[in-house]
Amino acid sequence: MSPPDFVLLIAGVLLGCALLGVGYWAGRRNRRLESYRVEAHTDAMTGLANRRAFDKQLDSMCRPGGDRGSWFTLALIDIDHFKAINDTHGHPAGDVVLQRVAAILASGLPGATVVARFGGDEFAVVMPAPTQEVAGPIDQLRRRVAATSVEVGPVQIEVSISVGVSEFRGDEEGGALVRRADERLYRAKNEGRNRVCFDAALTESGSIRHTGGLIRSDFENDTHLEMTSPCPAPILTCTLDELETNAAVRDRVKQGAVSIGNFDGVHVGHRELLGRVAAAAERVGGPAVVVVLDPHPATVLRPHSAPARLTTIARRAELMGGLGIDALVVCPATQEFLNRTADDFFDLLISDRLQAEAIVEGPNFFFGRDRGGDVNRLRTLCQQTGKSLEVVEPRLKGQRMVSSSRIREAIAAGEIASANAMLQSVYQVRGQVARGEGRGRTLGFPTANLVDIATLVPGHGVYAALVTRDATGEVVTAESSAGAGAVGSGEDGSPLLAAVHVGPNPTFDDDQRTKVEVHCLDYDGDLYDQMVTVHWLEQIRGVEKFDSADALAEQIRRDVAAVRQFTP
Secondary structure, three states, X not given: OXXXXXXXXXXXXXXXXXXXXXHHHHHHHHHHHHHHHHHHOEOOOOOOEOHHHHHHHHHHHHOOOOOOOOOOEEEEEEEOOHHHHHHHHOHHHHHHHHHHHHHHHHHXXXXXXXXXXXXXXXXXXXXXXXXXHHHHHHHHHHHHHHOOEEEEOOXXXXXXXXXXXXXXXXXXXXXXXXXXXXXXXXXXXXXXXXXEEOOHHHHHOOOOOOEEOXXXXXXXXXXXXXXXXXXXXXXXXXXXXXXXXXXXXXXXXXXXXXXXXXXXXXXXXXXXXHHHXXXXXXXXXXXXXXXXXXOOHHHHHOHHHOOOOOOOHHXXXXXXXXXXXXXXEEEEOOHHHHOOOHHHHHHHHHHHHOOOOXXXXXXXXXXXXXXXXXXXXXXXXXXXXXXXXXXXXXXXXXXXXXXXXXXXXXXXXXXXXXXXXHHOOOOEEXXXXXXXXXXXXXXXXXXXXXXXXXXXXXXXXXXXXXXXXXXXXXXXXXXXXXXXXXXXXXXXXXXXXXXEEEEOXXXXXXXXXXXXXXXXXXXXXXXXXXXXXXXEEEEEEOOXXXXXXXXXXXXXXXXXXXXXXXXX
16 A cells, blocks of 8 residues: 555544544434433423423414414313322322322323423323313323322322313413413312313303312321212212113123222222222223122111111212212112122122123122122132232221221211211211201201201211202302302302201200201201201210200300311
């Protein structure tokens, strides 16, 4: 090789190295810039898009000539009672809750244009479709979160979300869209949380209804228990016979996840189990189904010792509606049905009528004649038929298992605060208002006397309570009560505080019959012959005999003052 060729070779090698170096450093620089760009638009805590990325995307979709389509929907989402979670369990626990909710949001709406952390405990989701098309998935997302229990060390934190939804109208800025969604979110929280509220134009037209369900709070922190209102779109409730005769009903409950029991009260232990049912249903791609034996089997087998009801079937369906349950099947607990062997019970109910893919039960589950089947037999039958079985351990409070029996004991003893903590909701009793002897009005404290009560009445005493009235016992808003004289007179539709006397009236007579007399504070309307629901908060004192009517009236004034310390 001549010297000039050698020089050219060296020069070529050097140039190639230089070009490679330039390419390497340019690529590295571009990767670094891309990394910076991603970091600048990503929330470090949750891995979702951050507020900057959300604002940029929303502006692009709202700008004329931008990325917008004909329709899209914005949902603002807030974690309920998040401050209480931080205050009770610490900020690290709050961070875990944020991350869990973020993961559910990211996976629950795969078609979303952007899922972002909006700030604090709020999230924002943009979906490229009209609200009518995504209303169902949004509410399913709410139910999925409500069925989630976040484990932080030995503590399980129950979580729920409130959602406000607005729809792009084609001629507005992103800020206006956000404001409307925020107004809906505020309404959702104001009406009880764990619900979805939509644009007024859509709900007024009847095309979409606000959805809501159970309010869940941390089991160890019972200071945030909420009164619940019924889910406007209730879960399917049917009988066992309908599964045989109605193909449409059968198709809605078959090949899913199932749990069988009485579920009276739908207490914290039930909720843990029902959350697992919802999760199992999602795994198998079928409905989440609960089978309730009604009446309680003891009513048939041991009628003289049968327990009093905590909840009606309708109330159980209402509570389950917020836990991700799709259907409630009522199985008549007749002598004939209870006389089936365990294997017959399994074959008829689980394999034939429900065609279940997954079973979820507690360790104390028994089935069949003389309780002949237990969890071990159930596991064997599931293995033989290719079904999965999950056994959920019971929840404890004060080293004791939470059960419907324990809650009945607490309510009968007047220990309402303890019962509400185990129920994880405010215990309620519904009855019809009948005319009494009018003594309360004479004393200056008119009362509504409740009769025809189908569930357990708390033990004798005077209680602080909340009162609602209508056909279902839901909170009646000022708007819906216009002209109807409905309870719930505040502008925000809040229920009325009440002092409730349970027991005899020893000051006036020796009649030992238990009466339920409700004095609604600051209300003087006519409730006769109407249905009233009492939501029990706490016992104030026991039943006492006074020397005179004046002494009784003075004590009632003190009772009313004590009740006013409770905020509805």
